[in-house]
Amino acid sequence: MLFYFITLNLANVLRETILTADGEDIFSAAIDAWNHNDFLCKNYILKALDYSLYDIYVMCKTTKELWESLEKKYKIEDVGSKKFVDGKFLDYKMVYSKSIVFENEDLQKIIHDIHVEGMVINESFQVVSFIEKLPSSWNEFKNYLKHKRKEMTLDDLIVRLRIEKNDRKNEKGLVSSMEAKENVVEGSSSKQRPKF
The missing domain is CATH 1.10.1200 (Non-ribosomal Peptide Synthetase Peptidyl Carrier Protein; Chain A)
Structure with a gap:
């Protein structure tokens, strides 16, 4: 998914928070573009999830929040898989x-x-x-x-x-x-x- 966002030039949405503007037109256009990119990325991720997970993660407000919650969940499993592979070798x-x-x-x-x-x-x-x-x-x-x-x-x-x-x-x-x-x-x- 990360590679896909990089190819679409949307990977910045995964790490950045929402921009705020003080009413200037230049910032307003940038905020609209960021919101559009955030909407696309969030829905790309949600579409890639299993149906049983969709309802859980649809509540995330931004792509960054969604991405970080998924990272947190699956990085913990990575630690478990390292232990599993080590054990497999030792046993x-x-x-x-x-x-x-x-x-x-x-x-x-x-x-x-x-x-x-x-x-x-x-x-x-x-x-x-x-x-x-x-x-x-x-x-x-x-x-x-x-x-x-x-x-x-x-x-x-x-x-x-x-x-x-x-x-x-x-x-x-x-x-x-x-x-x-x-x-x-x-x-x-x-x-x-x-x-x-």
Whole structure:
């Protein structure tokens, strides 16, 4: 809405109070223009509100009063959303059933939301947090990462996690194919030849 008012060159109405004149024609024209702009802005805002909120905010006399009351209400909710995003990051736990790549993407989205809220998280803290949130099946790799002397970036960590995931997938494929071959060999030696 603010951007819309700026493009219409009406944003001054959001911060200014009503002008008063001492009867001069110049001031009278400026007051009429300000009142017209105030009327437009107030009704643009009211039109954008949900129907259930219209009756509450229609009582505001000026655009400034309306804008400030909306700002006051929704800025309080912004503080709550910051706490919600922080809590979401701190409580996040990776699970075995979900791919490690998708888990990292989820964490990156949460980090992005934290940045959008205007909060900053040091990259080395992000890396350590990602490592600590790895599922228990990754404990050996987690210990390996913790003992690395060279500091990693978040991108480096994600590359290493993808490589490890692919290695684990390849190992599973080799093990399952070897088991299948063993079953075939065992099955063929236990068969008896039919007698004719």
